[in-house]
Amino acid sequence: MSKRTQIFIYSKHDENSLQKKSVLSEMISNYGFTAVDDAKNANIIVSLGGDGAFLQAVRKTGFRQDCLYAGISTTGTLSMYCDFHFHEMETMIHAVQQSEIEVRRYPILQVIVDDNPPFYCLNEFSIRSNIIKTFVLDVIIDGLPFETFRGDGMIIATPTGSTAYNKSVNGAVVDPLLPCFQVSELASVNSNKYRTLGSSFILSNQRQLTLRLQDGNDFPTMGMDNESLSIHHVDSVNIELSDRVVKTVKLKNNSFWEKVKRTYL
Incomplete structure (x- = not known):
C-alpha cells in the first residue's frame, strides 16, 4: 500500500460535491498523496457520495484491475460499498499509511448481448x-434448455449485488467469498404452457447463462448496475462470472456481513 500514492477522486459535479472533493484533495496532499485529474494515472480511485457514486466510479474508470477502489460516504451513513465517512477521512488515511486495511475482491458479471x-x-x-406486456425468455444453462420464462423480466446479480435489486424480489443474500451469480424472476406467469422454477437460483463461476428472447419483444429494457443499456433487435444475452474483480479497501473490522447487519437489521 505504501507505493500507492496517486489518487483519483470521483464525485458529482454539483457545488457541494465539488467542494468536498477540493477539501479531500487538499487533505490527502498533506499526507503525501497526490490527487490526479486523470483516472488513468491513478492507482487508488475514490468515490464521494453513496453506493451509486461508487458504482459510477467503477464503471466510468473501466473496472480497473491494477488499482484499488474506496467508497467515501457523504450521506452521513455507511453503506455496502462505502466503508468510510467523509468527516473521518483522517482515520482512513492513517489506516492506509499503517496498513490497517484489507483488500477485498468483489466478483463481477460479464454480459454479451448478441455480437x-x-x-x-x-x-x-x-x-x-419495454412495453406494457409480459415477454418470453428461454433460459439456457451451459447450452442446455432449462426453462421458458414468461413475465416482466429477470435479474442476474453478483454476491454483492444480492443485497440490492435482487433482495427486493426475495432473492438470497450471498457471501461475496462465493464465486457465483444469482438469477431471480420478476413477476413470472406460470401456466400449462410456461413453467419456471419459481424461485431464485445460484450458478457457479463455471456456468454460462443464456437468455434467448421470444415473442417479438426484441427491444428490451436492460440495466447494468445503475445505468441503462439500449440495443435494438436483441436475440440473446450471454452472462457469466468474469475473471475480473473489483479490488476495494476496507477496515479489518468491517466485513460484508457486518455491513449487512448494519444496513438491514
Whole structure:
C-alpha cells in the first residue's frame, strides 16, 4: 500500500460535491498523496457520495484491475460499498499509511448481448419488457434448455449485488467469498404452457447463462448496475462470472456481513 500514492477522486459535479472533493484533495496532499485529474494515472480511485457514486466510479474508470477502489460516504451513513465517512477521512488515511486495511475482491458479471463487445456489472444485470406486456425468455444453462420464462423480466446479480435489486424480489443474500451469480424472476406467469422454477437460483463461476428472447419483444429494457443499456433487435444475452474483480479497501473490522447487519437489521 505504501507505493500507492496517486489518487483519483470521483464525485458529482454539483457545488457541494465539488467542494468536498477540493477539501479531500487538499487533505490527502498533506499526507503525501497526490490527487490526479486523470483516472488513468491513478492507482487508488475514490468515490464521494453513496453506493451509486461508487458504482459510477467503477464503471466510468473501466473496472480497473491494477488499482484499488474506496467508497467515501457523504450521506452521513455507511453503506455496502462505502466503508468510510467523509468527516473521518483522517482515520482512513492513517489506516492506509499503517496498513490497517484489507483488500477485498468483489466478483463481477460479464454480459454479451448478441455480437456486441462485453460489458461488466458489479451489482446486477436486469432485463425487462419495454412495453406494457409480459415477454418470453428461454433460459439456457451451459447450452442446455432449462426453462421458458414468461413475465416482466429477470435479474442476474453478483454476491454483492444480492443485497440490492435482487433482495427486493426475495432473492438470497450471498457471501461475496462465493464465486457465483444469482438469477431471480420478476413477476413470472406460470401456466400449462410456461413453467419456471419459481424461485431464485445460484450458478457457479463455471456456468454460462443464456437468455434467448421470444415473442417479438426484441427491444428490451436492460440495466447494468445503475445505468441503462439500449440495443435494438436483441436475440440473446450471454452472462457469466468474469475473471475480473473489483479490488476495494476496507477496515479489518468491517466485513460484508457486518455491513449487512448494519444496513438491514
